[in-house]
Amino acid sequence: MTSTLITLIIAAVIVVFGLTTGLILILNVTKKLRTGKETMEIRKEILKYGSPAKAIIQDIAETSSSMHGRPGVRLDLFVTQEDGQTFQSVVTTFIPVIHIPKFQKGCEIDVKYMGEGNVRKVEVEDAYVI
Structure with missing residues (x-):
């Protein structure tokens, strides 16, 4: 019975770790895409009004x-x-x-x-x- 409990705890830790890492990855990618879009907007502004x-x-x-x-x-x-x-x-x-x-x-x-x-x-x- 304790080995089943340990297995469930390990599985839960792995799932939580996977979800956390996935969320961090998604947040970083979103931030980079937003930063890239802002950079392109600045570049366009310089070309238009510079x-x-x-x-x-x-x-x-x-x-x-x-x-x-x-x-x-x-x-x-x-x-x-x-x-x-x-x-x-x-x-x-x-x-x-x-x-x-x-x-x-x-x-x-x-x-x-x-x-x-x-x-x-x-x-x-x-x-x-x-």
């Missing part, structure tokens, strides 16, 4: 991610604002395959930025945003 600028690609590196067949890249940019001021920025984005020739080291690209001082968020105009 100040236009030109940027020279100092370095480009492919990331291990892709989105809908578009490769992820990390761009080190030297951005020149319309008033002539400059700043450095690093942008991780996705570019359509057709635009790859425009995204080479030394090429000038169109960007938009928001923010002031040392805190500026930059987005690439020809990048892929859902």
